[in-house]
Amino acid sequence: MTKSSKTHSPTRSRDKVLQTLYELELSGEDLKDVLKNHPSEKSNTFYNDMLKGVLDNQENIDEIIQNNLDRPFQQLDVIEKNAIRIGLFELMNKELDAAIVINESIRMTKKYGSVEGYKLVNAVLDKIIKAN
Numbered sequence: 001m002t003k004s005s006k007t008h009s010p011t012r013s014r015d016k017v018l019q020t021l022y023e024l025e026l027s028g029e030d031l032k033d034v035l036k037n038h039p040s041e042k043s044n045t046f047y048n049d050m051l052k053g054v055l056d057n058q059e060n061i062d063e064i065i066q067n068n069l070d071r072p073f074q075q076l077d078v079i080e081k082n083a084i085r086i087g088l089f090e091l092m093n094k095e096l097d098a099a100i101v102i103n104e105s106i107r108m109t110k111k112y113g114s115v116e117g118y119k120l121v122n123a124v125l126d127k128i129i130k131a132n
Contacts, residue, residue, distance in 0.1 A: 011104065013047040014086060018108050020051055021082040031055065054082075054089045061088050068127045079113035080121055087125050098129050 016038065023034050041047045054061065065084055066073040073081075087105035090096055102125050109118040 008044045008046060010046055011107075013041075013044055013050065014104055014108060015111070016041055016044070016047050017050045017054065017086055018079070018082050018112060021054065021085065022078055022112075025078055025082070050086065050089065053093060054085050057089060057092075058085065061085050061092075064088060064128060065124060068124050068131070076120075077114055077117055080109055080117045083109045083113065083117075083121050084124050087121070088128060091125070091129065098125075102126065102129075 020034060020038060020041075023029075023037065024031065027034065035041075062073060062085070065076075065081070065088065069076070076084075083105045086108070087101050090101045090104075091098060094101075102122060105121050105125055106118045109121045113121075
């Protein structure tokens with residue numbers, strides 16, 4: 001594996017998208033300013049496509065999430081919310097098996113989120129998949 005393919009792996013890219021979405025939400029800065037903190041991602045097509053896709057479709061994605069939640073959307077932890085957004089975007093736009101998408105969203109939530117957060121992420125994505 002070459003160095004560039006390792007640094008731009010889908011798993012690492014998802015983590016970077018999650019971190020960027022987190023930073024956008026908490027800092028209140030615009031995307032251009034936040035992207036200055038991630039110069040190494042400039043050439044990462046997977047990262048850029050996913051970040052743009054999630055942001056461009058956020059209103060629709062958030063509506064789907066809210067319709068499958070048992071609590072107000074605003075009560076979601078920032079990491080959980082963005083892990084679900086990324087997972088849902090991938091389910092809607094990528095040719096990936098649903099189990100892979102859910103596992104990646106759970107992995108990110110376990111790595112960056114609250115101790116029990118992955119259970120909510122799993123439940124919401126599972127519910128969305130079963131509804132379609």
